[in-house]
Amino acid sequence: MNKLEINNLNLFYGKNHALKDISFIIPERKVTALIGPSGCGKSTLLRTLNRMNDLIAGVTITGEVKFKNEDIYADIDVQDLRMRVGMVFQKANPFPMSIYENVAFGLKAQGMKDKKELSKIVEESLRSAALWDEVSDRLNMLATGLSGGQQQRLCIARAIAMKPEVILMDEPTSALDPIATHKIEELMDELRKKFTIVIVTHSMNQAKRISDKTAFFWMGELVEYGDTAELFNNPIDKRTQGYVSGEFG
Numbered sequence: 103m104n105k106l107e108i109n110n111l112n113l114f115y116g117k118n119h120a121l122k123d124i125s126f127i128i129p130e131r132k133v134t135a136l137i138g139p140s141g142c143g144k145s146t147l148l149r150t151l152n153r154m155n156d157l158i159a160g161v162t163i164t165g166e167v168k169f170k171n172e173d174i175y176a177d178i179d180v181q182d183l184r185m186r187v188g189m190v191f192q193k194a195n196p197f198p199m200s201i202y203e204n205v206a207f208g209l210k211a212q213g214m215k216d217k218k219e220l221s222k223i224v225e226e227s228l229r230s231a232a233l234w235d236e237v238s239d240r241l242n243m244l245a246t247g248l249s250g251g252q253q254q255r256l257c258i259a260r261a262i263a264m265k266p267e268v269i270l271m272d273e274p275t276s277a278l279d280p281i282a283t284h285k286i287e288e289l290m291d292e293l294r295k296k297f298t299i300v301i302v303t304h305s306m307n308q309a310k311r312i313s314d315k316t317a318f319f320w321m322g323e324l325v326e327y328g329d330t331a332e333l334f335n336n337p338i339d340k341r342t343q344g345y346v347s348g349e350f351g
């Protein structure tokens with residue numbers, strides 16, 4: 103099943119035409135990687151999937167993004183959309199509060215008060231983010247005291263606690279060392295069983311290792327989209343070929 107469907111999407115920052123007539127689909131419970139040289143529009147596209155670009159002044163969008171067949175640019179509840187399509191950023195951004203409170207934050211903001219239920223979801227989320235074993239004995243510790251890799255997994259747990267269907271990840275490992283990166287990549291393999299994941303990455307090796315589908319962008323255009331192995335081994339377009347072979351980018 104297709105989770106997200108993008109049809110003839112254009113995005114302008116003022117006069118800068120940053121996304122040019124993009125159409126493709128993002129399948130359910132798969133990892134889709136967005137790759138391409140710096141400035142080609144990967145992060146911009148990612149942000150269109152849960153309307154994070156709404157927060158930027160001067161943005162104009164035409165075309166359509168459908169989440170489970172519903173146009174997300176129609177008159178919908180944007181907060182609800184962002185719960186169903188969660189996001190993890192390049193730099194881990196834990197709130198300056200305890201590990202427990204970070205994960206419980208969104209649930210409490212929604213009005214959940216039942217302590218037992220909250221603790222259950224916090225534990226489940228930390229387990230799903232492969233962090234529980236490392237923090238179960240210090241849930242009251244300040245989250246900012248965790249290592250960078252742990253902080254990023256905490257941010258993943260915080261997103262998971264809201265029970266999203268899609269998780270958007272914008273270069274989630276670019277600030278991490280190889281070991282912490284490996285842990286997150288392993289985690290992705292588990293997460294894809296439950297969630298649809300869209301990841302922006304600068305690392306072609308990472309895209310090859312973790313993604314099922316890859317979309318290659320070039321100056322605001324979607325040049326090529328397909329199965330990851332196919333796109334890397336048999337690219338159709340010369341620009342894709344040049345990029346995946348490391349000739350430029």
Ligand SMILES: Nc1ncnc2c1ncn2[C@@H]1O[C@H](COP(=O)(O)OP(=O)(O)OP(=O)(O)O)[C@@H](O)[C@H]1O
Pocket residue numbers: 115118120138139140141142143144145146147158
């Ligand atoms: N907030 C913004 N306001 C104005 N222009 C922006 C904004 N964000 C991005 N752009 C412009 O949109 C284009 C695409 O940028 P975007 O950040 O989406 O590319 P990217 O492929 O994610 O790049 P990188 O790999 O360097 O993060 C660029 O021309 C950039 O300058």
